[in-house]
Amino acid sequence: MSDYLADHPEVKSIRVAAADLNGQARGKRIARRFAGKVAEEGTRFPYSVMNLDIWGEDIDDSPLVFEAGDPDGVLRPTERGFLPMPWLSAPSALLPIWMFHEDGRPYDGDPRQALAHVLARYTARGLTPVVATELEFYIIDDRGPDLRVPKSPVSGKRRHQAETLAMRQLDAFDIFFTDLYDACEAMDIPADTAISEAGPGQFEINLMHQPDAMKAADDAWLFKVMVRGLARKHGFAASFMAKPYADYSGNGLHSHFSVLDADGRNIFDDGGPEGSAALRHAVAGCLAAMPGSMLIFAPHASSYDRFVAGAHAPTGIAWGYENRTTALRIPAGAPAARRIEHRVAGGDINPYLFIAAILGAALNGIEDAAMPPAAVTGNAYGQSLAQLPTSWGAAIDSFAACPQIPRIFRPELVTNLLATKRQERHYMAELSPEEQTQLYLDTV
Numbered sequence: 001m002s003d004y005l006a007d008h009p010e011v012k013s014i015r016v017a018a019a020d021l022n023g024q025a026r027g028k029r030i031a032r033r034f035a036g037k038v039a040e041e042g043t044r045f046p047y048s049v050m051n052l053d054i055w056g057e058d059i060d061d062s063p064l065v066f067e068a069g070d071p072d073g074v075l076r077p078t079e080r081g082f083l084p085m086p087w088l089s090a091p092s093a094l095l096p097i098w099m100f101h102e103d104g105r106p107y108d109g110d111p112r113q114a115l116a117h118v119l120a121r122y123t124a125r126g127l128t129p130v131v132a133t134e135l136e137f138y139i140i141d142d143r144g145p146d147l148r149v150p151k152s153p154v155s156g157k158r159r160h161q162a163e164t165l166a167m168r169q170l171d172a173f174d175i176f177f178t179d180l181y182d183a184c185e186a187m188d189i190p191a192d193t194a195i196s197e198a199g200p201g202q203f204e205i206n207l208m209h210q211p212d213a214m215k216a217a218d219d220a221w222l223f224k225v226m227v228r229g230l231a232r233k234h235g236f237a238a239s240f241m242a243k244p245y246a247d248y249s250g251n252g253l254h255s256h257f258s259v260l261d262a263d264g265r266n267i268f269d270d271g272g273p274e275g276s277a278a279l280r281h282a283v284a285g286c287l288a289a290m291p292g293s294m295l296i297f298a299p300h301a302s303s304y305d306r307f308v309a310g311a312h313a314p315t316g317i318a319w320g321y322e323n324r325t326t327a328l329r330i331p332a333g334a335p336a337a338r339r340i341e342h343r344v345a346g347g348d349i350n351p352y353l354f355i356a357a358i359l360g361a362a363l364n365g366i367e368d369a370a371m372p373p374a375a376v377t378g379n380a381y382g383q384s385l386a387q388l389p390t391s392w393g394a395a396i397d398s399f400a401a402c403p404q405i406p407r408i409f410r411p412e413l414v415t416n417l418l419a420t421k422r423q424e425r426h427y428m429a430e431l432s433p434e435e436q437t438q439l440y441l442d443t444v
């Protein structure tokens with residue numbers, strides 16, 4: 001890690017940061033002269049910091065705060081090491097960290113540790129998940145009372161219209177996207193294709209598949225942090241909020257995943273178009289955990305605005321082949337690339353919890369040799385299907401009651417997340433829709 005700083009004498013300051021339950025970066029600024037100490041020994045801050053609400057407030061009556069004396073956990077660098085922060089004016093470096101107890105045990109309330117727990121289950125079975133993510137976001141001029149599309153740097157015009165796969169949208173904001181791709185390259189985030197999406201000023205960028213699910217989650221988290229910061233540097237906001245505009249498409253975060261065995265063979269591949277029994281077991285596990293996981297896929301008050309029939313966000317619990325109206329899609333293509341696309345989550349998720357939830361559910365199904373219902377053909381919105389929870393309160397209750405959730409997440413994380421979301425739901429009722437939008441716009 002010290003090699004990075006030696007190779008970058010221009011770096012003036014260090015940030016150390018971990019993702020809390022909402023995916024917010026929590027940490028410290030450290031003078032460069034003390035960077036070696038934090039790289040070797042880590043740093044400390046209270047366990048309760050990993051369990052703050054969306055406003056950054058302590059959770060009322062949390063056992064982590066006054067009852068326990070608000071003790072510190074130990075935060076150690078992740079294997080990612082130092083990374084540049086291209087959205088800042090002064091040359092700076094970010095050191096991602098995660099939380100442990102004093103004796104070296106992982107802290108179960110840390111969302112990155114939650115994913116590590118799921119991945120350890122795969123490793124114990126000689127399996128390796130391969131994961132890719134697709135992230136949608138809006139760029140928004142939020143300087144006035146109403147949200148607007150930023151002016152095109154080329155024409156000076158605002159285009160309030162759908163621009164699906166419009167090259168002129170990508171070209172109009174070419175300077176921003178060139179900076180974005182340069183930042184991804186510098187941060188080792190495997191950004192691939194960029195497209196303009198159905199909403200005005202909406203885009204999607206795919207992060208390439210990789211046989212390291214933890215790095216895929218790190219990449220998605222760092223990408224969100226970076227894009228929000230870089231957009232502000234260019235004079236506008238970038239929002240992963242599930243639905244910043246009532247009349248336009250929401251932001252989704254889809255994930256594609258497959259699973260390799262110890263010999264590197266995709267266990268979802270049986271040589272044909274339908275995939276193996278293991279694929280169907282994984283589908284069954286994902287469907288069984290889906291209602292209980294909705295609090296992970298749609299974690300905020302505004303998340304539920306996205307789930308409207310016919311609006312490209314799934315509402316029924318179903319799967320299908322090459323069917324984008326279902327919650328789980330099995331894409332066509334070469335059998336060796338057979339995979340599951342999980343289409344439920346919004347862009348406002350915590351990537352660590354999201355990937356832990358889908359991979360944990362899939363492994364539950366594989367371990368149980370569970371079988372799913374028949375694949376859906378045609379428009380899933382028009383069929384009689386079990387439905388996902390349609391409100392924040394229902395998702396909280398479903399998460400608390402779902403028998404699949406304790407198989408995926410440790411008890412402390414479940415308890416902390418429920419307390420966080422119940423508190424947020426209570427206080428969110430005091431805010432107007434406009435105030436909620438201002439809160440979530442470039443926070444989540």
